[in-house]
Amino acid sequence: MCDSCGCHVNDQADKKTIDVHQSLLAANDAQAAKNKAHIEAMGAVAINMISSPGSGKTTLLEHTLDRVGNRWKIGVIEGDIETERDAERIRKKGVPVVQLTTGGACHLDAPLVHKGLHALEHQSKTGKFDLIFIENVGNLVCPATFALGEHERLILVSVPEGSDKPAKYPTTFHGADTFMITKTDLLPYFDFSVAEAEQEALRLNPELRILKTGAPTGLGMDDWLNYLDALITD
Amino acid sequence: MCDSCGCHVNDQADKKTIDVHQSLLAANDAQAAKNKAHIEAMGAVAINMISSPGSGKTTLLEHTLDRVGNRWKIGVIEGDIETERDAERIRKKGVPVVQLTTGGACHLDAPLVHKGLHALEHQSKTGKFDLIFIENVGNLVCPATFALGEHERLILVSVPEGSDKPAKYPTTFHGADTFMITKTDLLPYFDFSVAEAEQEALRLNPELRILKTGAPTGLGMDDWLNYLDALITD
Numbered sequence: 223m224c225d226s227c228g229c230h231v232n233d234q235a236d237k238k239t240i241d242v243h244q245s246l247l248a249a250n251d252a253q254a255a256k257n258k259a260h261i262e263a264m265g266a267v268a269i270n271m272i273s274s275p276g277s278g279k280t281t282l283l284e285h286t287l288d289r290v291g292n293r294w295k296i297g298v299i300e301g302d303i304e305t306e307r308d309a310e311r312i313r314k315k316g317v318p319v320v321q322l323t324t325g326g327a328c329h330l331d332a333p334l335v336h337k338g339l340h341a342l343e344h345q346s347k348t349g350k351f352d353l354i355f356i357e358n359v360g361n362l363v364c365p366a367t368f369a370l371g372e373h374e375r376l377i378l379v380s381v382p383e384g385s386d387k388p389a390k391y392p393t394t395f396h397g398a399d400t401f402m403i404t405k406t407d408l409l410p411y412f413d414f415s416v417a418e419a420e421q422e423a424l425r426l427n428p429e430l431r432i433l434k435t436g437a438p439t440g441l442g443m444d445d446w447l448n449y450l451d452a453l454i455t456d
Numbered sequence: 457m458c459d460s461c462g463c464h465v466n467d468q469a470d471k472k473t474i475d476v477h478q479s480l481l482a483a484n485d486a487q488a489a490k491n492k493a494h495i496e497a498m499g500a501v502a503i504n505m506i507s508s509p510g511s512g513k514t515t516l517l518e519h520t521l522d523r524v525g526n527r528w529k530i531g532v533i534e535g536d537i538e539t540e541r542d543a544e545r546i547r548k549k550g551v552p553v554v555q556l557t558t559g560g561a562c563h564l565d566a567p568l569v570h571k572g573l574h575a576l577e578h579q580s581k582t583g584k585f586d587l588i589f590i591e592n593v594g595n596l597v598c599p600a601t602f603a604l605g606e607h608e609r610l611i612l613v614s615v616p617e618g619s620d621k622p623a624k625y626p627t628t629f630h631g632a633d634t635f636m637i638t639k640t641d642l643l644p645y646f647d648f649s650v651a652e653a654e655q656e657a658l659r660l661n662p663e664l665r666i667l668k669t670g671a672p673t674g675l676g677m678d679d680w681l682n683y684l685d686a687l688i689t690d
Contacts, residue, residue: 242472242473274596276508276616276618305620305623328595360624360625361597362594363593363598382614383616389538390537390541390594393560411642411645
């Protein structure tokens with residue numbers, strides 16, 4: 223009890239809140255399992271890309287599409303709170319792209335991505351793809367709780383954000399398959415320790431694969447394309 | 457209805473979810489009003505700092521504390537999902553600081569900040585402050601929904617994140633008082649349009665005050681200190 227303002231933390235809402243959230247997450251997980259079957263029926267594997275705003279997800283995709291050319295059939299689902307900007311950037315590369323806007327929500331969820339899969343199919347004559355990128359809303363926290371039906375979950379942290387980010391956002395790293403450090407061409411100009419970021423990420427999740435890219439300069443892009451190749455071929 | 461996976465969006469949970477969220481937000485707003493009275497009883501004004509991870513909130517505070525010296529009595533409440541790292545950085549500057557860890561949650565809320573205010577009081581002989589900085593969890597979306605009892609809400613976007621961020625995160629800007637572009641010393645090296653960021657931010661919120669800082673080089677720090685001075689004096 224607080225003498226100054228006469229209040230205390232209200233614990234009564236907690237049980238009800240926890241129940242509703244668990245029910246929502248269970249519904250989301252069920253839809254995610256269906257999305258995964260849907261994606262596989264499209265012939266594809268899907269990557270759920272999660273990062274802070276401005277970590278370079280769209281830039282990585284632009285440079286990836288330039289390098290891949292016609293080698294694989296790629297579709298992109300863009301998640302944002304508002305605006306079609308990221309989809310417009312990807313559309314210029316000539317691949318099927320769907321913009322999902324959450325209208326305020328801080329993450330994509332499986333039902334919304336399900337709509338995106340259908341919209342993507344309509345942009346392709348065959349409805350078939352090799353690889354689907356799902357670029358989540360820029361947020362290093364909430365998207366980690368919502369499975370979308372992806373085969374791989376990729377967490378990106380850019381060099382300007384700092385190498386303390388894995389330690390500070392542990393939940394996100396627990397559920398990830400791959401951790402990519404982006405904008406590595408900027409390493410000479412920032413106080414970012416690759417060793418610290420890698421060690422902290424592996425401490426949280428020893429199974430994590432680690433990639434490093436500086437997409438505009440081509441740094442690490444061969445490793446990234448080899449990783450995609452293995453994912454598609456497996 | 458989806459032929460491929462036989463599912464459709466489950467709308468049944470929505471009403472219940474909306475009810476619980478509205479009840480949570482109402483409880484949070486009530487506690488935030490009490491926090492504000494609490495902060496004023498401590499003699500202080502409070503600033504709620506909201507940004508993506510790695511936008512430079514802690515760095516701005518470090519340089520601010522160096523410049524302010526003993527001019528004002530400052531307290532800092534640090535919000536993170538895990539780790540005491542930010543509080544350790546601020547503690548080196550010799551001011552009262554409290555680390556709040558949310559244990560997974562993507563934002564600070566008013567009940568947690570209330571505990572932080574009490575902890576801050578215990579670190580001061582008089583319990584009095586001029587200015588309290590509340591550094592929210594690194595997240596450009598969710599913290600905007602939760603009032604903490606602050607007098608000013610400051611949104612920070614760093615140059616490496618890109619000038620499209622106001623347009624892509626409109627809700628955050630609607631509720632802000634001040635928008636700060638950080639890491640402006642990096643403008644020569646990034647494709648960041650100050651004009652675009654300012655115009656989009658002002659389109660969303662014409663009352664917004666705009667500041668620009670490059671804290672380590674001192675850029676814009678006089679404007680920032682004048683802003684703090686006006687806030688404390690008012």
